[in-house]
Amino acid sequence: MTSELTMGPLLFHWPAETRRDFWFRVADEAPVDTVYLGETVCSKREPFFNPHIEEVSERLTRAGKRVVWSSLAQVVTAIDRRASTGIAEFEAADIEANDASLLPLLRRKPHRIGQYLNVYNEATITHLASNGAYHFSLQPELPAETISRLTEAAEAAGATTEVQVFGRVTLALSARCYHARAHGRTKDNCLFVCESDADGMELQTRSHHKFLAINGIQTLSHRYLELSAEIPLLVAMGVSAFRLSPHSLDMIEVARAYRQLLDGRISTDETFAKLAGLGMPQPVMNGFFHRKPGYLHVGAQPELS
Amino acid sequence: MSNQTDLLKAKPELVCPAGTPAALRAAVDSGADAVYCGLANETNARNFAGLNFTPDLLEQGIAYARGHGTKVLLAVNSFATAPRTQLWFDAIDTAARLGVDAVIVADIGVASYAAERHPQLRLHLSVQAGASSPEAIRYYCSEFNVKRVVLPRILTVTEIAAIHREIPCEIEAFVFGNIGMMSEGRCSLTNYVTGTSTNMDGVCSPANAVHYMDLPDGSKTAELGDFEIDCFAPGEHAGYPTICKGRYLSPVRKEPYYAFEEPVSLNLSSLLPDLIAAGVTALKIEGRQRSRSYVQAVVSAYRRAVDDIVAGRWHDLSGLVALTEGGKETQGAFQTKKWR
Numbered sequence: 001m002t003s004e005l006t007m008g009p010l011l012f013h014w015p016a017e018t019r020r021d022f023w024f025r026v027a028d029e030a031p032v033d034t035v036y037l038g039e040t041v042c043s044k045r046e047p048f049f050n051p052h053i054e055e056v057s058e059r060l061t062r063a064g065k066r067v068v069w070s071s072l073a074q075v076v077t078a079i080d081r082r083a084s085t086g087i088a089e090f091e092a093a094d095i096e097a098n099d100a101s102l103l104p105l106l107r108r109k110p111h112r113i114g115q116y117l118n119v120y121n122e123a124t125i126t127h128l129a130s131n132g133a134y135h136f137s138l139q140p141e142l143p144a145e146t147i148s149r150l151t152e153a154a155e156a157a158g159a160t161t162e163v164q165v166f167g168r169v170t171l172a173l174s175a176r177c178y179h180a181r182a183h184g185r186t187k188d189n190c191l192f193v194c195e196s197d198a199d200g201m202e203l204q205t206r207s208h209h210k211f212l213a214i215n216g217i218q219t220l221s222h223r224y225l226e227l228s229a230e231i232p233l234l235v236a237m238g239v240s241a242f243r244l245s246p247h248s249l250d251m252i253e254v255a256r257a258y259r260q261l262l263d264g265r266i267s268t269d270e271t272f273a274k275l276a277g278l279g280m281p282q283p284v285m286n287g288f289f290h291r292k293p294g295y296l297h298v299g300a301q302p303e304l305s
Numbered sequence: 306m307s308n309q310t311d312l313l314k315a316k317p318e319l320v321c322p323a324g325t326p327a328a329l330r331a332a333v334d335s336g337a338d339a340v341y342c343g344l345a346n347e348t349n350a351r352n353f354a355g356l357n358f359t360p361d362l363l364e365q366g367i368a369y370a371r372g373h374g375t376k377v378l379l380a381v382n383s384f385a386t387a388p389r390t391q392l393w394f395d396a397i398d399t400a401a402r403l404g405v406d407a408v409i410v411a412d413i414g415v416a417s418y419a420a421e422r423h424p425q426l427r428l429h430l431s432v433q434a435g436a437s438s439p440e441a442i443r444y445y446c447s448e449f450n451v452k453r454v455v456l457p458r459i460l461t462v463t464e465i466a467a468i469h470r471e472i473p474c475e476i477e478a479f480v481f482g483n484i485g486m487m488s489e490g491r492c493s494l495t496n497y498v499t500g501t502s503t504n505m506d507g508v509c510s511p512a513n514a515v516h517y518m519d520l521p522d523g524s525k526t527a528e529l530g531d532f533e534i535d536c537f538a539p540g541e542h543a544g545y546p547t548i549c550k551g552r553y554l555s556p557v558r559k560e561p562y563y564a565f566e567e568p569v570s571l572n573l574s575s576l577l578p579d580l581i582a583a584g585v586t587a588l589k590i591e592g593r594q595r596s597r598s599y600v601q602a603v604v605s606a607y608r609r610a611v612d613d614i615v616a617g618r619w620h621d622l623s624g625l626v627a628l629t630e631g632g633k634e635t636q637g638a639f640q641t642k643k644w645r
Contacts, residue, residue: 176486201557288493
């Protein structure tokens with residue numbers, strides 16, 4: 001079976017036109033099989049992109065991409081609840097559930113489980129699969145052995161797994177908006193200050209070490225996850241899809257590099273060199289996979305040819 | 306606010322932390338209606354050295370609590386992680402065998418195992434499940450027959466009251482103690498920095514990764530793993546380096562600031578009547594990692610307060626501020642949405 005490459009969801013609050021043009025380019029040029037649309041971080045952002053969602057979705061579908069609607073990761077307020085459950089109303093939609101709120105509405109309807117819904121063991125896979133889940137996007141903090149076991153359990157339940165291989169990694173969610181807080185505001189009067197940080201707002205330690213990135217209620221790693229060296233092992237484990245999390249660098253070229261790697265046309269080192277050439281911030285991280293502190297890069301950094 | 310008869314009818318259960326057998330006895334002696342504890346392994350979210358119970362100690366604890374009319378709840382509330390899944394199932398079997406009054410679970414796989422193998426075992430949904438909407442709570446109730454939900458510390462009292470009207474189970478709410486800023490069950494900051502995980506290992510900011518360093522100018526840094534979480538001026542209280550309570554630099558701030566939250570403790574004593582009126586069945590005190598004397602002081606004070614409120618008497622919990630982190634307290638998300 002050919003490994004799938006997937007893109008999204010877009011975590012950051014890019015201006016609506018930028019976001020639209022990004023997905024247009026993905027439709028026209030990116031060698032990805034599946035795209036995840038939908039606002040997963042903040043329901044307040046959703047109205048901005050709504051005018052474009054239909055044309056974006058149509059263009060992606062026409063280009064042969066499978067369009068999946070990824071749901072809000074944390075559901076607290078009435079607006080969150082409407083945003084989350086609203087997508088379940090579209091009968092034909094392929095939905096990725098990121099919060100348990102959606103599960104009752106998806107009962108016995110084929111759906112996907114997103115990386116924000118905690119799946120750490122075989123019994124959880126089996127239970128969710130019996131509810132209709134057919135694809136699991138796994139948590140970035142899982143080590144190799146857990147990924148392997150979960151993929152086996154998914155296969156036994158007739159389901160598949162997906163692992164994020166590129167981009168900043170979600171480390172935490174909160175009810176509080178840290179972007180608003182940094183600007184002396186609150187979530188209710190945020191004025192969408194998160195729009196000015198296309199890849200998140202960087203936090204450094206007091207001794208000026210790069211540490212984290214803030215995206216509204218979400219806290220991300222400062223470092224980019226880059227798992228090209230681990231992809232052969234993930235493929236061998238049976239993981240069927242590899243996720244690229246969008247950033248402001250040229251994601252079309254990022255997708256091309258990973259596609260070539262998956263097709264065996266370039267090596268891990270060549271992939272890394274291409275990503276570095278595209279401006280991927282370094283050092284990158286892969287620690288979680290190796291059961292080490294997540295921010296670390298384990299193994300020799302691939303050599304730049 | 307409801308009148309006194311309503312409050313009397315709804316006298317809430319006081320649920321208290323028991324990190325050790327000594328703390329368990331202190332909580333029971335101080336008037337806890339229920340105590341909650343964990344086994345000494347990764348199956349609970351306070352997996353710290355020197356804390357928690359072996360099955361034998363738990364059995365003795367249950368006997369002591371029962372003798373005083375106090376319930377015992379077992380937290381099996383981290384996420385069973387393959388290939389170690391059986392460890393969590395064993396914890397559920399132990400809970401059933403010892404006859405605890407309820408197990409507090411967060412993981413869908415663990416809940417599913419408990420509901421199938423031990424249908425008579427009462428299940429509470431841990432705060433670690435992060436069920437913050439009526440839809441999510443109803444899911445756990447219908448799938449696993451959950452009887453009580455411990456609500457995330459991110460809701461206002463008004464929101465709690467609204468949720469109460471829409472769910473078929475009891476509500477337990479935190480009223481005092483450490484307040485984490487991140488949504489429970491959705492934080493891998495500790496794993497990012499130290500390689501041990503809150504969800505998979507039950508550990509947040511482990512002590513073995515903490516270093517304090519005295520600088521020549523008299524200030525002191527607090528590090529977790531390789532990262533400086535805060536730096537304290539000479540004379541300033543040097544707090545424990547928890548990532549979500551550190552001070553950091555941002556491009557939009559001139560000075561280091563608490564990017565997530567200041568090191569404060571939750572104290573909802575003044576909101577107790579409102580919480581009870583909102584339909585909260587159980588009031589939870591955080592602090593399984595705390596000393597016996599701390600547990601004794603907080604539980605006694607809350608016991609008096611709850612009894613005073615339901616009896617319509619004035620109550621005073623001002624003394625509790627001394628027990629809060631850095632002597633600072635907050636009502637967190639509970640009073641107003643502006644917290645967000």
